[in-house]
Amino acid sequence: MKEVDELETMTTEKILRVLLCNPGLDGHDRGVKVVARALRDAGMEVIYLPLRTTVEQVVEVAVQEDVDVVGISNLAATLVPICTRIDALLKEAGRDDVLITAGGTVLAEDKEQLRAIGIEGVFGPGSDVNDIIRFIKQQKAATAESP
């Protein structure tokens, strides 16, 4: 239980911070809200952004909030260009350590193109939120171990 020794656990434990966003001209936020709830229940801190932000705003927020993960939702068939741009801007800002995950309407060719720029966590329709949680935890545990 957190209450028992909260001073201990709440301040020294590494809590994962995740930015969830839906940049570009896409009005579908049902899925990303479900993911937000699930990540909260998995003990993560979720920074939630409004619809219709720009990729530059997403990266500015990611830096200011010092997030470990950026989750990008898109249901308008523009996942690849948005992810590519955010990936490049994060590197430019000195945050090449951020894990990028993507979700929403994933076209057949999207997965391959995203893998080509190093984005492995791509979750299309019907994905289980537990798989998303497992993926994030495994990836961040792996990078925490490597020097």
Next chain:
Amino acid sequence: MAHAHLALARAISRMERGEDVDLGSANANSAQVIGISGPPGAGKSVLTGRLVQQAGQQGLKVAVLAVDPSSPMTGGAILADRLRIPAELTSERVFIRSLASRGALGGLSRICYAVARLLENQGFDRIIIETVGVGQNETDILNVADTVIIVQSPGSGDEIQAMKAGVLEIADIFVVNKVDMPDAFLTVCNIKDVAASLKRPNWQVPVVETSALQGDGIEQLWQTLEQHLAWLKASDTRQQRRIRGWQHYLRYRVMEQLLKGLPLTEYAEKVASGELAEAAAVAALIKRSSEAQT
């Protein structure tokens, strides 16, 4: 080139993990720390966004700390104050950080006071701290802010609610938001009664009526904040509040150090099962803590 706010953002994360961070001392007592508190849904985040806009128009550097609650069950949190702050305000001139309360129960995160000092020393002129949505008793903001704004909205109770001790007593400025709603004047009347009863030397607590969504009353609120800043500078109130802030922050840091690594759960189990008396458990824990320090 690394991003302008990268080091600052990283430093705040280290503070959240309980690490020592050099807060600097370059611009001590140069900023106005504005606390915004009030019940959930009163309009704190929208007001915060409006004040960020105002500060920007005055050419001031502004930072926001927006606190939302952590889950007592999992430790997770939804930090959604940014949702209400217009995305176009996101820029290198404005620094906004969402913090989870991480088990603190006074409406803030424990590190808020120290983060405010860090931001002040880095040259931010206005530091706005938005509390979690509060009930009647979360008054930590009083130990962190130079100017406390308490936001109320129509329909938040009758004059008996307004008579109760707690959050309403700590206001330097009241805001009644959503004044475009029906029956808002009743809330304004009730809050004006409370404001008149608060005794501050040479400062009559004002009641500002706003509609943050429409943008009404914001300029008046900004002017009221400027008046309070002038009052702070003229009295020794700001210095007194800073001392009280350090008092609370130091207490937390000491407690954190003393509790580090203590097997509280183990002793809780012993007391619960009747194996150990409460006083004996406390004595044993204090002994272990002092052994760990040496």
